Amino acid sequence: MADISLKSGGCIKFDLKAYDEGLNRALCGVTNKRTLENFERLSFYIKKRPVPPFLVASTLLVPGYVDEQEVEYLAKFIASLDRNIPYSLLAFYPHFYMDDLPTTSRMHALRCQDIARGAGLKHVRIGNVHLLGDAY
16 A cells, blocks of 8 residues: 555544553454554555655544643654654544533643643644544
8 A cells, every 4th residue: 555655645534542451442442553554554655755745633622531641642753754644633522432522612722732742743734624523
């Protein structure tokens, strides 16, 4: 897929749920070791084609689960590979098994954005802004 993305101008997007393996297991039911290893492995392709971005990442800000510290760990991990990797922090909407949680609060999202930038990432944005609330 890396070769196809390089040739086609496409990107590879990773949804990094959590850095902490226990939290990832709680959210997804599986370990995140392979995900983090593959993300790191693909980061070596970035220099072959920096524009448009070859590798991008996102994290869903699940209230009560994905807190500022978790975003800091993920952002430091990403920045250690390449500070130019775009990182999107996505607002959560209660749905399916997690329909008893609030939407991500605006303050939480903004704090996480500041933390990710403070960890060294140059391209951090908040996605699903229309879902942000004020519940916490």
